[in-house]
Amino acid sequence: MSLELKPKRWAGAIREVTLGSGSRRPVTVGGGNGLPLHTFEASFPHRPVFALEITDVAPPRWIDTVRQPWNGVLGQPAAAARRAVDEFGADLVMLHLMGTHPDRGNRSPDDAAADVRAVLESVRVPLIVKGPGAGPKQNDVLARVAEECQGEGLVLHSACQEEYKTLAAVAVAYGHVLVAESPIDMNIAKQLNILLSDASMDLRHTLIDPLTGGLGYGLEYTYSVMERIRLAALGGDAMLSSPMICLVGEEAWKAKEVKVSGGVHWEVATALTLIEAGAEVLVLRHPEALARLRKQVDCWFGGETCR
Amino acid sequence: MSKIIAEAAIRGAYACMNRAEAMLSEAIHRHGRAKSIAFPDTAYALPVILALVGKRVEKLGDLEEALQVARTWLPAPPTEKLWLPYLGGTLDAGAATLVAHEAVEAMKPRLAFDFWLGPTPDSILREQGIKLVDGRMPGFAACVGAAPSDEVAEQLARDLQERNILVFMGGNTGGETMAAQLNRRGVEMNWETFLVPYGPDTSSIVHALGFACRAAFTFGGLRPGGIKETREILLYNKRRVMAFVLALGEVDDEKYATAAGAINFGFPVIADTDIPEILPSGICTYEHVVANVAHRDMPSRAVEVRGVKIRTVEIPIPVRHGPAFEGERVRKEDVAVEFGGKYTRCFEYLTSRPMDRLQDGLIRVVGPEIADVPEGARLPLAIFVEVAGRKMQPEFESILERHIHSFLSEPMGVMHLGQRDSVWLRISKKARDAGFRIEHLGTVLLHKLRNDFPAIVDKVQVTLFTGSDDVEKLYPEAAAAYQHRDERMGALTDESVDIFYSCALCQSYAPNHVCIITPERLGLCGAYNWLDGKAAYEMNPHGGNLPVKKVEVVDPVLGQWKGINDFIQNASNGAFLKFSAYSMINDPMTSCGCFECIACILPGTGGIMIVDREFSGQTPVGMTFSSLAEMTGGGQQTPGFIGIGTLYILSKKFISADGGLARLVWTTTRVKQKLGDKLRQRCEEIGQPELYGKIADETICTELEPLIEHLAAVEHPALALGEMI
Numbered sequence A: 001m002s003l004e005l006k007p008k009r010w011a012g013a014i015r016e017v018t019l020g021s022g023s024r025r026p027v028t029v030g031g032g033n034g035l036p037l038h039t040f041e042a043s044f045p046h047r048p049v050f051a052l053e054i055t056d057v058a059p060p061r062w063i064d065t066v067r068q069p070w071n072g073v074l075g076q077p078a079a080a081a082r083r084a085v086d087e088f089g090a091d092l093v094m095l096h097l098m099g100t101h102p103d104r105g106n107r108s109p110d111d112a113a114a115d116v117r118a119v120l121e122s123v124r125v126p127l128i129v130k131g132p133g134a135g136p137k138q139n140d141v142l143a144r145v146a147e148e149c150q151g152e153g154l155v156l157h158s159a160c161q162e163e164y165k166t167l168a169a170v171a172v173a174y175g176h177v178l179v180a181e182s183p184i185d186m187n188i189a190k191q192l193n194i195l196l197s198d199a200s201m202d203l204r205h206t207l208i209d210p211l212t213g214g215l216g217y218g219l220e221y222t223y224s225v226m227e228r229i230r231l232a233a234l235g236g237d238a239m240l241s242s243p244m245i246c247l248v249g250e251e252a253w254k255a256k257e258v259k260v261s262g263g264v265h266w267e268v269a270t271a272l273t274l275i276e277a278g279a280e281v282l283v284l285r286h287p288e289a290l291a292r293l294r295k296q297v298d299c300w301f302g303g304e305t306c307r
Numbered sequence B: 001m002s003k004i005i006a007e008a009a010i011r012g013a014y015a016c017m018n019r020a021e022a023m024l025s026e027a028i029h030r031h032g033r034a035k036s037i038a039f040p041d042t043a044y045a046l047p048v049i050l051a052l053v054g055k056r057v058e059k060l061g062d063l064e065e066a067l068q069v070a071r072t073w074l075p076a077p078p079t080e081k082l083w084l085p086y087l088g089g090t091l092d093a094g095a096a097t098l099v100a101h102e103a104v105e106a107m108k109p110r111l112a113f114d115f116w117l118g119p120t121p122d123s124i125l126r127e128q129g130i131k132l133v134d135g136r137m138p139g140f141a142a143c144v145g146a147a148p149s150d151e152v153a154e155q156l157a158r159d160l161q162e163r164n165i166l167v168f169m170g171g172n173t174g175g176e177t178m179a180a181q182l183n184r185r186g187v188e189m190n191w192e193t194f195l196v197p198y199g200p201d202t203s204s205i206v207h208a209l210g211f212a213c214r215a216a217f218t219f220g221g222l223r224p225g226g227i228k229e230t231r232e233i234l235l236y237n238k239r240r241v242m243a244f245v246l247a248l249g250e251v252d253d254e255k256y257a258t259a260a261g262a263i264n265f266g267f268p269v270i271a272d273t274d275i276p277e278i279l280p281s282g283i284c285t286y287e288h289v290v291a292n293v294a295h296r297d298m299p300s301r302a303v304e305v306r307g308v309k310i311r312t313v314e315i316p317i318p319v320r321h322g323p324a325f326e327g328e329r330v331r332k333e334d335v336a337v338e339f340g341g342k343y344t345r346c347f348e349y350l351t352s353r354p355m356d357r358l359q360d361g362l363i364r365v366v367g368p369e370i371a372d373v374p375e376g377a378r379l380p381l382a383i384f385v386e387v388a389g390r391k392m393q394p395e396f397e398s399i400l401e402r403h404i405h406s407f408l409s410e411p412m413g414v415m416h417l418g419q420r421d422s423v424w425l426r427i428s429k430k431a432r433d434a435g436f437r438i439e440h441l442g443t444v445l446l447h448k449l450r451n452d453f454p455a456i457v458d459k460v461q462v463t464l465f466t467g468s469d470d471v472e473k474l475y476p477e478a479a480a481a482y483q484h485r486d487e488r489m490g491a492l493t494d495e496s497v498d499i500f501y502s503c504a505l506c507q508s509y510a511p512n513h514v515c516i517i518t519p520e521r522l523g524l525c526g527a528y529n530w531l532d533g534k535a536a537y538e539m540n541p542h543g544g545n546l547p548v549k550k551v552e553v554v555d556p557v558l559g560q561w562k563g564i565n566d567f568i569q570n571a572s573n574g575a576f577l578k579f580s581a582y583s584m585i586n587d588p589m590t591s592c593g594c595f596e597c598i599a600c601i602l603p604g605t606g607g608i609m610i611v612d613r614e615f616s617g618q619t620p621v622g623m624t625f626s627s628l629a630e631m632t633g634g635g636q637q638t639p640g641f642i643g644i645g646t647l648y649i650l651s652k653k654f655i656s657a658d659g660g661l662a663r664l665v666w667t668t669t670r671v672k673q674k675l676g677d678k679l680r681q682r683c684e685e686i687g688q689p690e691l692y693g694k695i696a697d698e699t700i701c702t703e704l705e706p707l708i709e710h711l712a713a714v715e716h717p718a719l720a721l722g723e724m725i
């Protein structure tokens, strides 16, 4: 006897968001109308996509395992971006402007804008730009970058509940996508999206970053919040139906365990869990993790039997 | 709307329109319709026309069409016989005036002399306009005309600069201009100093509105088009661009007309002369025209009328401060000065006043300052805080007052304990040596109240009385207020209100949980009562607290209402269909995880026990608090188990559907201590004064068998009530 599955139909769906415009080859995410990976009952016009993280200055805290694939190009964003795309097959690149942080070099907004320009010239994929973190510098840097790269559909990472007005204004003014970051808290995720739409942001140009906890460091917490966000979105809550982005590499490679062994496994395990929870843009650090995840995702969505 | 203003504005609008049309026909005659026309370095053509008419003017011919459209907006001038007191016609006249002004400004030769800056290029708009939109710059002042003297002009400009407000200047009063006045005083005027002179004609002030329109286009993503788009642009300005007009000197017809134009944007007019006022709000957030304001008061009055909120980034006190210092103790040896505790009278009292009764920012120490007394001195202290705000309600006084504790705990070297008249406050020697004075307590309160409660607090005044006589004189008023508030809170019943408040703050970890906070049942974390919910909603309508209408009663005994049940279904994502406010057996409220106490039934006793979070031992139900918490929490409805705020025990509605307080057979000594006399009083109120003594605690037993024996021995009323399930 065969088991008949009655497909679950939801009132809502995930919003489609296109990353990159202008001189970029755009990438669209979202659009699914069912729970993550429920390909047997829902349709998913776009698969999860993978970005590799590159940095404006040599990242002091990256451990050897994850530095190794980037030998020779660390802290050289244009060259690193080329390697990420041409050799490692990244769908997108995330340039983390860590050197603009007041305590880590304090590079100027103009330096940052020049770096972003250089990356835009070296690759054609959409670009995620991560600022130095909340505070006045974040706004100065990202606002300058946004203005410099008008019309490129950059993904600006990120606005938070306390500081969203400046970035919302520049995202609107210069045609970029804005990441709304909330501290593993569904209420704040929702409230921030309400605030952003109130500040004239079209939610078709926003992503939610629910804030990732790495495997062993709060992953299950992130998982359940993402699950909640997804369920609410599918239930019809438009303020939560933006696709989600997760900075996987950053969290996974922070774990103590990666120093002992298997850093790549750690990154892959974290990412797989997050994909199951609904992540659609995953930012990784190790190209091997990307390759393995890509295989898995292709296999899930390609309809072949997975082994 | 005043007929005088309406008449003057409409007359002025005709005059402006006639002038613009005359200039235009002259220009067309000389250059032809195909001649291009533009402001330099902008992608927004003539921005006010683009916003109001929805037309991109690039040639004289386009301008002709735009003026034709604007002329149709001019209403018939009011006559003796026919006068319709509509704001609408005057506003339309104002809009037409702005179109005419911009046309004139675009056609007139550039002012290439003196200090006039003329129209603003897009590059500056991008740099400065964003500050208006994201709030870094609180707003802009469009100053029209001239001050009575150079000194007054400079003072006004400085006062505005001090508040970080961008100043646009345009127009003249009898040939004199504010910019010329500032120039004579040697004041630098440019975009760096935030003093921007546009031009000597009234029409030049239209550039300020053009600036606002372009901010809406650029940062609001708004597009020009028809009526709907225009409305959106105006609304955007009303909500995001905190601007106002300062009318200096005599207001002639054209200035009235221009002011009417600005009101369309929600920008009110503050005048230094005695012109008719338009007070009730409608288009603007508050008043439209406020007259006869002294120059020294203009900035603060304007800020208030426009509802501009100014945030302090750094609180100006000589020591570090922040939540990190909250738990800090100042030891006896380190005390510079001390108030309250068991030594002197020390209390804090916050009250609200009408807006015009307060001088915002005034801090006074009445009595000795820290330097006037020997080290380690003990002084009495009354912290008297007066606040005013458009949305302030007397009900919020106690909420703000309760925050004094956390505010005054934040400066390093200040210890604050207690509240109301049980305050104990110490300032350390180190803080004193760094320059901290008693006055700075006021500084902290002033900035914290303004920053943390911008929605309800507009003005703050703090007086610190440190002399015995003054403190004793104020005390009866404070004591009466405390008592009055308690009585009001006591009189507030679930039946007396139509609205309860929800709280969904805990949903992030208890997915389907939502607290319904009623006047007689506070949130289960103990931190939110009904008034807090009300204030929180007032301050942030997008936050976790929403008003929920009760609608009709479904079951008065269980405490179920249709509106509440509907809300629960929605908020719990369909997981729950109904909630009882007064029962822990039938459809009890869900429990998240941060309950102060857990109440659970004790089979065999006919009663319940209540254990608080701090209690780590065993309880008669055979579980510790933490294992009970696992059963109770997580946003589930578990009949027989609920999380509660401790104070709920004192409520008349405490599990009233299940038998009420008489069911309580066991609790912890900590709960008993916390509730103390009030619990005794409740026992008396329900006609069982001996009940208090019959409630067991951990000093009597922590297991079920001995408890049942104890209850039988004391003849606890619960035994007679029968089993709950």
Ligand code: SF4
Binding pocket: B503, B504, B505, B506, B507, B514, B515, B523, B524, B525, B526, B527, B528, B592, B594, B595
């Ligand atoms: S427990 Fe407190 S914070 Fe949590 S939802 Fe209830 S009232 Fe809100």
